[in-house]
Amino acid sequence: MVTTVGDSAIVAPEQMSLYRRIRRGIGGLDLSGSRAAEQRDMMRWLKERALESLAQDVGGFRGSGARALRLLPQSFFLSADFEAFAAEFRGANIKEVHRHTLYSFKVYAAAGQTELLFFDQNIGAATNGLGDTNMQVGGQMAGNEAMIILNIRVITIPALADVQTAAAGTPVAFGETLRTLTLNCWLVLEIADKPYVTVGPLAMFPAGIGPGSVVAGAATILANVSYANNGDPSNRALWVQDPPIAVLPSRTIRLYMRWRAVLTWTTAGKIGAALDGYRVRAVQ
Numbered sequence: 001m002v003t004t005v006g007d008s009a010i011v012a013p014e015q016m017s018l019y020r021r022i023r024r025g026i027g028g029l030d031l032s033g034s035r036a037a038e039q040r041d042m043m044r045w046l047k048e049r050a051l052e053s054l055a056q057d058v059g060g061f062r063g064s065g066a067r068a069l070r071l072l073p074q075s076f077f078l079s080a081d082f083e084a085f086a087a088e089f090r091g092a093n094i095k096e097v098h099r100h101t102l103y104s105f106k107v108y109a110a111a112g113q114t115e116l117l118f119f120d121q122n123i124g125a126a127t128n129g130l131g132d133t134n135m136q137v138g139g140q141m142a143g144n145e146a147m148i149i150l151n152i153r154v155i156t157i158p159a160l161a162d163v164q165t166a167a168a169g170t171p172v173a174f175g176e177t178l179r180t181l182t183l184n185c186w187l188v189l190e191i192a193d194k195p196y197v198t199v200g201p202l203a204m205f206p207a208g209i210g211p212g213s214v215v216a217g218a219a220t221i222l223a224n225v226s227y228a229n230n231g232d233p234s235n236r237a238l239w240v241q242d243p244p245i246a247v248l249p250s251r252t253i254r255l256y257m258r259w260r261a262v263l264t265w266t267t268a269g270k271i272g273a274a275l276d277g278y279r280v281r282a283v284q
Helices: 013-026 035-057 063-069 080-089 173-182
Strands: 002-005 008-011 093-108 115-118 145-157 164-166 185-191 194-199 214-216 223-227 239-247 253-259 269-283
Touching: 080 145, 080 239, 080 269, 093 115, 093 145, 115 269, 145 173, 145 185, 173 185, 173 223, 185 239, 194 239, 253 269
Parallel strands: none
Antiparallel strands: 002 008, 093 269, 115 253, 145 239, 145 269, 164 223, 185 194, 185 253, 214 223
8 A cells, every 4th residue: 555645655565575576677776765765766666657557558559659658747648638649649659758848929019919829930930030939830730749738838028128227217017017917818729729728817827937026226226127027937836737738740729818908018029928848759
């Protein structure tokens, strides 16, 4: 019997003995650490075997493909998206499963707008190339890869002139960015023309990066600063998509940011979305 207490595990002696024999037989067991470390190793190893078994039993994957897929979260194997994923990739030789982020940035016009569409351009079509997006094909995944989405981020990049001014100036980025992320706005994520996420305000999707929110000013200092971070600048403060969403090969992907009314910025800047997760590549 294995009992979990918080992040720890209490493992019955007979289970630990069996585990040691199995691991000695296949190699890879380090007996030099503490009993607690050995128990953690056991729990990690059992989880990997369980996920590999799910990939085999539910998805029909075998060999290296099943071993590669055990990196994915358990909740994905139990979702309807995994059934579609398995049907798409069954029989394919899955060689790569690795962490990846898809991103797309657009100009936020000074005059504002009521809608922006993201992930519609490929690297070559985007004004700043990889500075704007890393999409290989505009508006869809490439034909031999899928994206398993775990997190959604919204990132604002106001113009420097609105973030930092001389002592006599008044930077406005804090107020304008905060309004853009919170006032009558929402995000829509569509995969293969099907809406998966429709949630507002945009501040619900923290960036997880940045310097933090700063508002500082005084007549005697070198510069005044105004910056509103979208959420806590920590990769632990993110919108978690659970179960994950699968974007299958050649399926369309569209992400919209919408505002009920136009919200202006003093100076044009950039705003974008990032989708964190795992990229799966298959070699036919």
